[in-house]
Amino acid sequence: MxxxxxxxxxxxxxxxxxxxxxxxxxxxxxxxxxxxxxxxxxxxxxxxxxxxxxxxxxxxxxxxxxxxxxxxxxxxxxxxxxxxxxxxxxxxxxxxxxxxxxxxxxxxxxxxxxxxxxxAKYYSRLVVKKGNEDQYKNGSEYAIDKIAGKKMSFVSNSSTSGYKVPAAAIVSYFSAQDPWKGLTAEDLLEGGSDKFFSQVLFGGSHQLSLVNVISDKADVAAVDDIDVVSYVDLTEGSDNTPGAVYTVKQDATDPFSKFPGAQYVVIKAMPVMNxxxxxxxxxxxxxxxxxxxxxxxxxxxxxxxxxxxxxxxxxxxxxxxxxxxxxxxxxxxxxxxxxx
Structure with a gap:
């Protein structure tokens, strides 16, 4: 990108x-x-x-x-x-x-x-709840190998950074591998035992997609940086890089008012044109x-x-x-x- x-x-x-x-x-x-x-x-x-x-x-x-x-x-x-x-x-x-x-x-x-x-770009990220991040590592590096079979939260199938870009990255990474040869972006829209994800949620906004992962409704969420930046602080690592940790502000307004101090970790970040x-x-x-x-x-x-x-x-x-x-x-x- x-x-x-x-x-x-x-x-x-x-x-x-x-x-x-x-x-x-x-x-x-x-x-x-x-x-x-x-x-x-x-x-x-x-x-x-x-x-x-x-x-x-x-x-x-x-x-x-x-x-x-x-x-x-x-x-x-x-x-x-x-x-x-x-x-x-x-x-x-x-x-x-x-x-x-x-x-x-x-x-x-x-x-x-x-x-x-x-x-002129911002970032699409795949994020997980703090405490679960180690299962998304290959050795010491973060990777997306283990997202298959997980509960996934996208924003909307019309969202650039909340679906289009992360879906393209997932398809690019997995489609050449068994058992996911021939995987398409459309295959990621629905969950099930025979699907890439066990369950697929749509938050409707980046804020609510992030809520899905910090409230344990989803294991992984697609979230951009610009729409949630005012609700969180970067508390560890470098902005928009794998391993970066963000913490919900104590005075965050809805929909984060019930989750002060909740943390999430970036496992993959992708640049997106504004x-x-x-x-x-x-x-x-x-x-x-x-x-x-x-x-x-x-x-x-x-x-x-x-x-x-x-x-x-x-x-x-x-x-x-x-x-x-x-x-x-x-x-x-x-x-x-x-x-x-």
């Missing part, structure tokens, strides 16, 4: 504002609806969502309202159908929305700490799209501490300094399309 990110960034670093044929004739709504995945739909992120909404309102002169979803599929369908016009999603959700409606295009993506696309704010170009005029793009990529937004949080921020958000928003093309997400 790291090599893919480097190669794709080099090829597609030149980006442009999304356009659509006959866009000038779009009859856009008076109110722009922004859809949010379950990971960002909670009260913890209310202020962060509102700050993004304010930027869009100021840029367009239109009222903005949020559509808070409880399922990844709802967000995808909302953008594809045009009932919502903008959404912040993962790479896989963008790819699925674009497949449903080719007029859904990426608007902007948050950069890496360099301010460029080269390191997901975009996507836009339905059939539902908004090019003038509106250009205005939103210009506003989001402006220095004013980059320097807004309520959008790009400083390191010592006491409140929750979705993006961190020194990142910024950059335009990006549809082709940047081809590596996600090509994952099997």
């Amino acid at each position: 790291t090599l893919i990110l480097v190669l794709v960034t080099a090829v597609f670093a030149g980006c442009s504002t999304p356009t659509a044929e006959s866009n000038a004739s779009v009859q856009e709504p008076d109110t722009i609806t922004v859809a949010w995945l379950p990971n960002q739909a909670g009260d913890d992120f209310k202020d962060a969502r509102a700050e993004i909404d304010k930027v869009i309102e100021k840029a367009t002169g239109k009222k903005v309202e949020d559509k808070l979803t409880t399922d990844y599929a709802i967000t995808i369908e909302a953008l594809a159908s045009g009932t919502a016009q903008i959404a912040w999603v993962g790479a896989q959700q963008y790819v699925e929305a674009h497949e449903k409606n080719s007029k859904v295009l990426p608007l902007v993506v948050n950069s890496g700490d360099s301010g460029a696309l080269d390191d 997901g975009p704010f996507m836009v339905n170009t059939e539902a908004l005029s090019q003038e509106t799209i250009d205005a939103v793009t210009q506003a989001l990529t402006s220095d004013e937004v980059t320097n807004n501490p309520k959008i790009f949080l400083p390191e010592d921020a006491a409140y929750k958000g979705m993006f961190n300094q020194p990142q910024r928003f950059l335009t990006v093309e549809d082709a940047w997400y081809n590596p996600i399309r090509e994952m099997k």
Whole structure:
């Protein structure tokens, strides 16, 4: 994945504002609806969502309202159908929305700490409850050999880092081995005595997928770093590396309020390209799209501490300094399309 990110960034670093044929004739709504995945739909992120909404309102002169979803599929369908016009999603959700409606295009993506696309990535991890980690070692090194037959928690089958990327890694590792030759990602969606996993759970969000493993409902969970970072502290090892130990904060809010001090361990970490704010170009005029793009990529937004949080921020958000928003093309997400 790291090599893919480097190669794709080099090829597609030149980006442009999304356009659509006959866009000038779009009859856009008076109110722009922004859809949010379950990971960002909670009260913890209310202020962060509102700050993004304010930027869009100021840029367009239109009222903005949020559509808070409880399922990844709802967000995808909302953008594809045009009932919502903008959404912040993962790479896989963008790819699925674009497949449903080719007029859904990426608007902007948050950069890496360099301010460029080269390191515009986060991490998908396979994690286990602290105390169980030794069974996932080959000698002194962590490995995924022993996850076969375990209870597995994914986020959603439409989640990039909560299913698509870890599933691809699992299939790549096991499919050449007996008795798992011919293993596919679809084989990982259902558990059973004759399946790869004994049981498969779907948390619906990264937070709830993590709860599944620390509450012993699952043995292994697919969890990204960005959606749970505000609830936990790194207490041992290096961030996003095998062996890293994270501890739930004593004052963590729901859904972790019942698990203060609970710990989990990373057994595998995989880089993932950042997901975009996507836009339905059939539902908004090019003038509106250009205005939103210009506003989001402006220095004013980059320097807004309520959008790009400083390191010592006491409140929750979705993006961190020194990142910024950059335009990006549809082709940047081809590596996600090509994952099997």
